Amino acid sequence: MSQQFQPPGNPFAGGPVPPGPGNPFAPAPPVRDNVGLGLAAAAVTAIAAAAIYGGIAGAIESEIGFAAIAVGFVIGLVAGKVGGPNPILGVVSAVFALAAVYLGQIFGIAIIGAEELGLSTTEMLFDHFSLLTDAWNAGKEAMTFLFFALAAFAAFSAAKKA
Incomplete structure (x- = not known):
């Protein structure tokens, strides 16, 4: 009985194969690591989300708590x-989410x-801002702070998972 010699390691490894029709595995995408651009994009998104959130809240004349979570996310x-x-x-996104939800609520009250x-x-926003903050203080309740916390958590989690 004769035995064949088998080299150790992967028998199918013949060296690197360039991506293409013969190789079904594409190389991994490059790692994104641009913190400054991420912070700028988060700031712009926070402003836009605050405006949308406030516009909706002002149009229906009611606060939508679950929309605050969407803002953070x-x-x-x-x-x-x-x-x-x-x-x-993640940390900065949570802070931006808190600011966006607050500004959205102020914008809704202004509308x-x-x-x-x-x-x-x-x-209302520029000449009577103190009146708006007084109205926000008078209308805040425990659920307001719960949705602040949930918005910050959603922002932190989404930034970590993305």
Whole structure:
């Protein structure tokens, strides 16, 4: 009985094969690691999300708590996708989410107040901002802070997972 010699290791490894029709495995995409661009994208997204959130809240004249979670998620997702896996993006996304939810609520109150007082929303925001913050303070409750926390958590988680 004769035995054949088999070399150790992978018998199918003949060296690197360039990607193409003969190789079904494409190389891994390059790692994104642009923290500055991720922070800038998160800031722009936070401003846009705050405006949308406030516009919806002002139009229906009610706060939508679950939309606050969506605001946080979108901010974190954009930061993670654009900036890469840097852990600072999760923390900054959470802070941006808190600011965006607060500004969205203020914008919603400005829309409602502008209708009631016969002013423009811009006048409410720039000339009567202290009135808006007083109205926000008077209307805050435990659920407000719960949705702040959930928005920050959603932003942090989305930035980590993206």
